[in-house]
Amino acid sequence: MRIGLLTGGGDVPGLNAVIRAVVKHAMGTYGHTIVGFRGGWRGVVDGNVVQLGRQDIRNVLPVGGTLLGTDRYHPHRNEGGLEAVVATLEAERIDAVICVGGDGTLHAASKVAETGVKVVGIPKTIDNDVEGTDLSVGFHTAVNVATEAIDRLHTTAESHNRVMVVEVMGRHAGWIAVNAGIAGGAEIVLAPEEPFDIEQVVKTIAHRHRAHASFSIVVVAEGAVGREGTALGAAAELGPQGQIVAGSASERVAAEIASRTGFDTRVTILGHVQRGGSPTPTDRILGSRFGVAAVDALQEGRTDVMTALHGERVVLVPLEEIAGKVKTVPADLLRAAKVLA
Numbered sequence: 625m626r627i628g629l630l631t632g633g634g635d636v637p638g639l640n641a642v643i644r645a646v647v648k649h650a651m652g653t654y655g656h657t658i659v660g661f662r663g664g665w666r667g668v669v670d671g672n673v674v675q676l677g678r679q680d681i682r683n684v685l686p687v688g689g690t691l692l693g694t695d696r697y698h699p700h701r702n703e704g705g706l707e708a709v710v711a712t713l714e715a716e717r718i719d720a721v722i723c724v725g726g727d728g729t730l731h732a733a734s735k736v737a738e739t740g741v742k743v744v745g746i747p748k749t750i751d752n753d754v755e756g757t758d759l760s761v762g763f764h765t766a767v768n769v770a771t772e773a774i775d776r777l778h779t780t781a782e783s784h785n786r787v788m789v790v791e792v793m794g795r796h797a798g799w800i801a802v803n804a805g806i807a808g809g810a811e812i813v814l815a816p817e818e819p820f821d822i823e824q825v826v827k828t829i830a831h832r833h834r835a836h837a838s839f840s841i842v843v844v845a846e847g848a849v850g851r852e853g854t855a856l857g858a859a860a861e862l863g864p865q866g867q868i869v870a871g872s873a874s875e876r877v878a879a880e881i882a883s884r885t886g887f888d889t890r891v892t893i894l895g896h897v898q899r900g901g902s903p904t905p906t907d908r909i910l911g912s913r914f915g916v917a918a919v920d921a922l923q924e925g926r927t928d929v930m931t932a933l934h935g936e937r938v939v940l941v942p943l944e945e946i947a948g949k950v951k952t953v954p955a956d957l958l959r960a961a962k963v964l965a
Contacts, residue, residue, distance in 0.1 A: 625719045626659060627656055627657065627658050627659065627718070627719065627919075627922065628713060628718040628722070629643065629658055629661065629722045629724075630661040630668060630722075630723055631664060631692050632665055632695060632724070633694060633725045633748075636761060636766070636907075637689075637762055637899070637902065637904070638762050638907035638910065638911040639690035639694075639762075641684075641903060641910075642746055642912070642914060643660075643691060643915070644681040644685060644912070645914070645915025645916050645919075646919055647676050647678065650919045651677070654919070656919070658675070658676040660673065660676045664695040664697055665705075665723075665729070665736075667695070669712065670712075686902045686908070688899075688901050689900070696728065698728060700732055706736065709736055710739055720743070720922050722744050722745075722922070723744070724746040724748050725746075725747075726748060726749035726760070727749065730747065730943065730946065731948050734947035735947075737927070743943065744921050744927060744928075744929055744931070745929070745943055746915070746930065746931050747760040747914075748760050749761075749763065750898055751793060751795065751797055753794075754951060755950065756932050756949075757930070757934070757941075763907075764904050764910070765904045765906075765907045766792075766800055767803045768904055770792045770801075770804035770808070770898060771807040773897075774804060774808030774809070774810060775808055787839065787878075787885075788839070788842070789842045789844060789874045789881070790810075790843050790891075791845075791871060791891065791894065792843060792894050793894070794848075795847040796816055796950045796952070797953055798816050798817055798847075798848070798952075798958075799953055800845065801843050801844065801845035801848070802961045804843060805961050806960060809841070809964075810842065811828070811840045812825055812841075812843070813842075814842070814844045814848040816845055816848055817953050819850060819851040820848065820851060822850055825880075833885075840887075846870060848873050849873070870893055874891045914931040917938045918931050926940055928944070929941060929943060
């Protein structure tokens with residue numbers, strides 16, 4: 625079997641663990657051939673291919689990023705895109721495709737599957753917002769990075785009696801903000817799932833500083849917005865291509881805190897630092913398990929599915945059930961972040 629392999633969307637730590645597992649298992653166990661596409665679905669459209677062998681995956685397990693490169697191109701949103709994908713796969717004699725991506729890339733995979741192409745998806749995103757799986761590759765590392773940053777900001781905040789506003793990624797879901805906020809002992813966590821009231825935020829900080837502390841840590845997901853009818857009750861600021869502008873949410877929150885309390889308030893935007901660096905053991909193991917499961921699925925004739933973690937088990941879920949959906953933070957986890965402030 626000739627299996628196509630691509631990584632799409634934003635890069636995350638752990639992608640090379642997936643690639644390594646697919647190549648080792650497919651070649652070593654079943655004798656399959658792995659054809660990599662450089663640059664995600666755009667690489668399929670352009671026919672940008674590379675044959676992958678054992679020599680290509682040596683020593684990649686601890687390396688961040690993706691040796692195949694990536695792109696946010698979605699063939700179903702571009703005229704002739706799906707037809708070009710099918711033409712390339714036929715020209716390269718590809719029997720099936722393993723697609724590693726987040727919600728957008730996997731949605732594209734479901735559209736490709738509708739053309740008759742055999743597809744198995746693998747979820748990866750630092751946002752952890754892919755529906756149908758408890759964890760996505762890259763999330764654990766991003767939370768570790770954010771938590772370490774919050775730990776470091778605690779000491780400088782306390783030394784200078786400051787309010788530190790930390791912005792983390794999370795356009796539509798606050799998984800990083802909530803988890804890192806709890807792990808790092810933040811006083812306030814603002815997530816997209818619950819629009820906030822800036823007056824309540826300010827009141828909480830002022831009370832804390834009067835009662836028992838001279839500093840505070842506020843974690844803000846980039847997609848966090850104010851409650852309608854309140855001072856910051858507006859949609860997130862968007863760039864020319866519809867993307868959320870990094871820093872817009874945290875800067876607005878910090879400005880309001882500073883002007884209403886008079887406290888020295890500073891902003892730290894973690895941005896792409898959360899995407900880079902060496903993956904944690906958890907992401908290396910999860911990526912490896914998903915890679916093995918994806919190859920096994922194709923060997924067993926299972927297609928149009930995505931690997932997923934349910935508890936301690938790796939299972940397969942239909943792509944059509946998760947395509948276009950976003951997994952948000954559950955109410956009990958949001959509450960935990962709130963009561964621990």
